[in-house]
Amino acid sequence: MKKGFTLVEVFLTLGIIGIIAAMTIPTMMHVIAKKATIEQLKKSAATLNTAIYNATITNGEVSTWSWQKDDSILDIMQNIISPRLNVGYLCIGDVGHVSRQCRYTIEGIDGNEAEVMNDFDIKTRVVLNDGSLIAFAAGFSEETAGGATGGSGTAGTGGTGGSSGSAGGDDEKKPTSPCTWGADSQTICGIFMIDVNGSERPNVIGRDVFFYALHLNGAVLPYGANQPQEFIDTNCAKEADGVSGKTCAAKLVNGGWDVCYTCEKPYPVLF
16 A cells, blocks of 8 residues: 655656746736735825815815915925825925935836926925825816827926926926816816835836826816826827826726726736
8 A cells, every 4th residue: 555655746746836836926916916006096096085175174175275376386285285194204304315215216117217206396295104105296277288188297298287396406487377266177286196105116107106186176086087098098008108107097997996908908017
């Protein structure tokens, strides 16, 4: 009667287990990473919406905020929005220093370095207690930006808006904000950049870095959410003009908070 396994049988079994693991572990890791990213993005979006809602209770409607002031974006982020976030670190204290959690390189889907960090004044960047980073920059008027084909200068789509006091030290006079009483409710007053895991890699737009827009009516929506699906698909792609991946948050939402890699226009990033 056979009482055990031979050495050959043991190695054969281990080999089969290894092959199965090699085939399944990468897929499992992808699913886990995707789920974690999407859940954190949902949380960040909810946090921003709650912060803006609470801000309107104490500071009035978004249209009444100090959009016309010099350094309005900085003033609004520091004095209206940030106090209503669970902030762990204010990057305004990092000016003149090089802190990894506030200053780091971000790439587009195309693998090229994106210059978005220059559009978001370091003084507007905050690191939340959950490790995510949120920054704020000026928005634009959809009418003056050309409707579906226009966009925010912040997100690199050639709009009329720009960051108030960019990290690059641009002293040019910034355009007047369109966010005043009587403007279209869908006007974009500001753009939030959300890095769901902060300075931890990969720091890639569409993978862990996403853009949300603050509208005049107080809604915080994925950048491009009010645009046609073609606009969203075109700008969540490697071939996008400007910063590739800037509408990927909108693509995720429109896809039911999931990604499709087999669609005609698939999601361009592997998590």
